[in-house]
Amino acid sequence: MLRPASAREAVGIGGARLRWRATTQAYRPEGRPLRRALITGITGQDGSYLAELLLGKGYEVHGIVRRSSSFNRHHIDHLHERAETAERLHLHYGDLGDGVGLTNLVRSITPHEVYNLAAQSHVAVSFEIPDYTGDVTGLGAIRLLEALRAAGTDARYYQASSSEMYGNTPPPQDETTIFHPRSPYAAAKVYAHHCSVNYREAYGMFTCNGILFNHESPRRGENFVTRKITRAVARIKAGVQSELVLGNLDARRDWGYAPEYVEAMWRMLQHDDPGDYVVATGDSYSVRDFCELAFAHAGLDWSDHVKTDVRYERPSEVPDLIGDPSKAARVLGWEPSVRTPALAAIMVDSDIQKVDEELHGRSSGRA
């Protein structure tokens, strides 16, 4: 049973004075503080790692999942299998397109921390569904911010901003670099980013933007380039695929390791003051370089297998991203340890195991 430690009255939106109890803190029976976090996008790469991190720190974790005809919770299923985490993990149906639903959830959960990780997150796809991407990735953030404001909570808010916002601006990019978005996705992220800053300035809300550069893992979606490459390496090695067709091999990215990046998100919300932070490795590699690293790790030569096709190119490309994470190091004490070559090796090894499991029905453990 949660026992509210303090409650306060809050003022509603639109001039109407609404009255409600906002629990600002809750305690476990033994007296240890129990933090409640709400994660949107909990079924995705980052959401699943963040849920693990927070459960490991003793949080009660609430996740918003979209209704879907087929289950898409494979990244978090293991958290339900362990009694120790299952009792503190709660999933709720919701959608960033449904502001009323978000408001109801925020009011009933009264989270201390909210991590807005949900998005239509694929840049190339955003050119195909720009209206939807703007609605979910952009307006979704303001729906959630309004839900928090309407509930009158003092929850701390994390917004998943993106290095894509820099677009065409040359590297290195830091918190002061001008945004020049090059896709509907990036434009939507710029909107959400500025909304988060504005709610901090206008209403004094504790909002942070993590401007995260590309971060990958064995849980990366299979149509992002790193995972597309490492999965192809594993299948080519197993003899079930012969070639890999990609788009622009010259694009350069600053690729880090997702489990380390969710730690940075958490640190932002633990700091005394809200702020915006670049999270990156500070190194950059081209898509061609990543191919070379991944294929070589499996003892293959990338040039024997990789072909290109303009159908995988974008109407406007982001050519070169290199983040400067010195503010995150200085203020949050956050530094990455897994660099791109090690990341490629982790992902190839994982995909080799997964392909082996798919082909031979063996269980090879969780990524």
Ligand code: NAP
């Ligand atoms: P991801 O794997 O694509 O996960 C996206 C999550 O959002 C999924 O759980 C998805 O649910 C959920 N979602 C999509 N549309 C939704 C909607 N309308 N309502 C509620 N939930 C919805 O993304 P990720 O790589 O973990 O990235 C997390 C966040 O960081 C995203 O906002 C992304 O744009 C941003 N970001 C990512 C990177 C990166 O390199 N990974 C870098 C910078 C910023 P389903 O499982 O149902 O699809």
Ligand code: F7E
């Ligand atoms: O593309 C090139 C492509 O789709 C990386 C998202 O998490 O990170 C991600 O966005 C590069 C681009 O990621 C293929 O043109 C070549 O230059 O893996 P990606 P992204 O677009 O950088 C940012 C930070 C986010 O915020 C996003 O949510 O690789 N590329 N050939 C290809 N890309 C894909 N997907 N497929 C190809 O065949």
